[in-house]
Amino acid sequence: MHETKNNTEVAEPTQSKAPPSGGGGGIGIIRYGAGNIFSLTAALDRLGIAYGMVNTVEDLQQFDRYIIPGVGHAGAAMKKLESTGLVPAIKELKKPTLGICVGMQLLTSHSEEGDSTLLGLFPIKTLKFKDSNLYKVPHTGWNQVYPEKENLLFKNIPSGSHFYFVHSYFIEYNKAYTLLSANYTNQFSASIWRDNFYGVQFHPEKSGVYGETLLTNFSKI
Amino acid sequence: MLSKRIIPCLDVKDGRTVKGVNFVDLRDAGDPVELAWNYSRQGADELVFLDITATVERRKTMVELVKSVARQINIPFTIGGGINEIADAEALLNAGADKISINSAAVRNPALIDELAKAFGVQFVVIAVDTRAICDKNVVHLNGGRLPTERETLEWILEAESRGAGEILLTSMDHDGTKAGFDNKLLKIVNDAVHIPVIASGGAGSVQHFVDVFEKTNIDAALAASVFHYGEILIPDLKAVLRSNNIEVRI
Numbered sequence: 001m002h003e004t005k006n007n008t009e010v011a012e013p014t015q016s017k018a019p020p021s022g023g024g025g026g027i028g029i030i031r032y033g034a035g036n037i038f039s040l041t042a043a044l045d046r047l048g049i050a051y052g053m054v055n056t057v058e059d060l061q062q063f064d065r066y067i068i069p070g071v072g073h074a075g076a077a078m079k080k081l082e083s084t085g086l087v088p089a090i091k092e093l094k095k096p097t098l099g100i101c102v103g104m105q106l107l108t109s110h111s112e113e114g115d116s117t118l119l120g121l122f123p124i125k126t127l128k129f130k131d132s133n134l135y136k137v138p139h140t141g142w143n144q145v146y147p148e149k150e151n152l153l154f155k156n157i158p159s160g161s162h163f164y165f166v167h168s169y170f171i172e173y174n175k176a177y178t179l180l181s182a183n184y185t186n187q188f189s190a191s192i193w194r195d196n197f198y199g200v201q202f203h204p205e206k207s208g209v210y211g212e213t214l215l216t217n218f219s220k221i
Numbered sequence: 222m223l224s225k226r227i228i229p230c231l232d233v234k235d236g237r238t239v240k241g242v243n244f245v246d247l248r249d250a251g252d253p254v255e256l257a258w259n260y261s262r263q264g265a266d267e268l269v270f271l272d273i274t275a276t277v278e279r280r281k282t283m284v285e286l287v288k289s290v291a292r293q294i295n296i297p298f299t300i301g302g303g304i305n306e307i308a309d310a311e312a313l314l315n316a317g318a319d320k321i322s323i324n325s326a327a328v329r330n331p332a333l334i335d336e337l338a339k340a341f342g343v344q345f346v347v348i349a350v351d352t353r354a355i356c357d358k359n360v361v362h363l364n365g366g367r368l369p370t371e372r373e374t375l376e377w378i379l380e381a382e383s384r385g386a387g388e389i390l391l392t393s394m395d396h397d398g399t400k401a402g403f404d405n406k407l408l409k410i411v412n413d414a415v416h417i418p419v420i421a422s423g424g425a426g427s428v429q430h431f432v433d434v435f436e437k438t439n440i441d442a443a444l445a446a447s448v449f450h451y452g453e454i455l456i457p458d459l460k461a462v463l464r465s466n467n468i469e470v471r472i
Contacts, residue, residue: 038317042292072342131416138344138387140418141441142224142266142471162224162471164297166319166344184223206297206319208261 016044016051026050027219028063030090032081034102035071043205047212049219057089065095065218070102074126074169075114077102091119096196096221104192104199105169113169121197124174124189135185138168145180145190145202153191153198154180155217161210163190163202171201224471225435225463226266226442227456228420229449231256233272233302236282254289260449261296263456266471268294269322269390269444272302280309284316291317299347301390310337314345322390324349325363328370328377331384338385343417348386350378352407353394359407366394374407375414382415389415390444392422400426400448402433409438420444428454428462435468 016026027044029037031053044051051067054060068090070077081087090097099107106118111126118126131137142162147154170188173181179198180191192199198218204211232239237251249255257268270290272283287300300313301322310321327334327348337346351362352374359374378389391411393404403424412419418441421434425445434443448454460470 036314036317038288038315039291039319042317043295045292046295071344133413133416136416136418136441138417139223140344140388141226144222166297203297206295208295212295 014053016041016049025063026052026065028052028054028060028066030054030066030068030081030086030103032077032084032086034077034080035069037069039203040067040069040100040205043212043215047216047219049215054086055084057086060086060089060093063095065221066090066093066097067218068097068099068103068106070100070104070106072102073113074102074105074111074118075116078106078116078118081106087119091121094196096218097198098218099197099199100205101167101201101203104201105171107192107197107199108171111169122171122174122177122192122194122199124172124177124192126169126171128169129185132185138166139170139184140166142207143182143184143190143202145182148175148178148181149193151179151193152221153193153214153217156213157210157217163200163204163207163211165190165202167201171199222469224266224469225440226420227264227431227459227470228267228269228442228444229260229265229456230269230271230422230444230446232446233270233274233286235274235276236286239273253286254293257290257294257298260456261294264460264472265296265456267296267442268298270298270300270302271322272300274302279303280312283309284312287313287316287318299390301347301349306333307336307340310341310345314341320345320347320388322347322349324351327381328361328363328372331380334381334384334386338387343385343387346386347388347390347420348378348381349390349392350374350381351392351394352404362394366392366397375411378411378415382417386417388418388420390420390422393424396424397422399424402426402430403438403443405434405437408434408440412438412440418442425454428459431459432463432466432468435463436466 105126107121109120129137173187177192178189179193182190204214297319299320305326361372420442422444
């Protein structure tokens with residue numbers, strides 16, 4: 001996928017109206033200029049999940065958990081993330097942290113997109129789908145996901161539920177880290193999990209009721 | 222498996238839906254957001270909003286519409302109509318649109334596709350193509366099918382793909398409004414020739430037409446307007462029939 005422009009944030013709310021539940025600070029969304037997050041914050045608003053923006057290392061402290069969003073080119077996204085100075089602190093995070101789409105790919109060690117070195121929180125790779133007459137790339141639309149492990153992130157979501165994907169690069173299947181698998185040209189990781197770090201390749205904010213369930217689950221992990 | 226997508230299309234003017242809608246449970250059938258919400262609850266996989274506002278305020282009304290939809294709808298949606306430049310597209314992206322659909326502006330200035338793909342990613346750029354047969358040749362038309370161009374349909378679609386189109390929305394003007402079925406012959410030719418998703422449009426009149434288009438062309442998605450708006454086809458019924466024909470759908 002092509003590089004995505006660093007968008008202005010005129011239309012985006014920077015803080016939820018909802019008060020943080022349980023006295024905590026809600027979700028901190030890591031802001032590094034990789035794509036628009038209006039739909040994500042709109043979903044959190046609908047669900048009554050508190051959130052705010054993380055622009056600096058100091059901002060991290062006020063939140064209970066974090067989301068790393070992202071669309072576009074993984075290598076370009078990594079460069080932008082590095083330029084914020086947040087990378088060392090992100091690697092040390094101990095609170096639940098969810099990468100979405102390219103934000104999930106950043107958690108892996110390497111992407112074939114731009115031959116990029118990424119955060120390396122998961123010792124697995126992001127690879128490109130092989131284009132063929134049978135399979136179109138980007139992988140676009142609703143595909144089924146299957147739990148490989150028990151985890152609260154997937155609570156109340158049946159195995160085989162559909163989620164909305166748009167991506168040309170995927171994270172390889174790995175028995176140790178794959179939380180949800182999906183199939184396209186090959187089996188791949190629709191979700192990964194290690195300690196407090198989670199990633200989803202699909203867009204929960206665009207995946208109907210089950211996508212909203214997943215975001216609610218994350219807010220309670 | 223990746224599902225075939227069912228996409229209702231809403232025509233919008235000045236922030237209101239234009240064509241009448243026969244939903245019994247709607248308070249306001251002209252409110253595009255309420256309609257969109259209703260379709261998402263019925264199981265629509267995606268929505269397309271075609272904005273035909275012609276006033277100077279058009280970008281502002283489109284942005285307001287997109288923001289309202291993004292706030293309340295939990296499925297992906299595309300907005301099209303009169304997007305002529307990068308600034309139009311950027312405003313819609315920032316308001317929460319998942320994709321934009323470009324038609325005439327791309328034919329008049331094909332380099333716009335390259336610019337949009339580079340700026341926002343190929344997944345954001347849908348190229349809408351209105352086609353009509355003239356003497357056994359498929360020809361790209363503009364202005365809702367009234368104005369023929371010099372471009373042959375398949376040749377234009379392949380150029381659009383190579384420039385960075387992420388998806389093709391192909392409307393057969395010969396079939397549109399006939400309710401006699403999709404143009405399966407042309408759709409198969411196009412779908413076999415490209416490596417990006419293709420949405421079939423024009424001609425849906427019955428559930429069987431959707432079964433036919435998926436079985437005969439293996440297209441990725443099918444779009445319709447009036448059969449959904451007037452309640453002639455209910456999405457849950459349509460999907461049940463598709464599934465009973467072994468066509469993968471999200472239920």
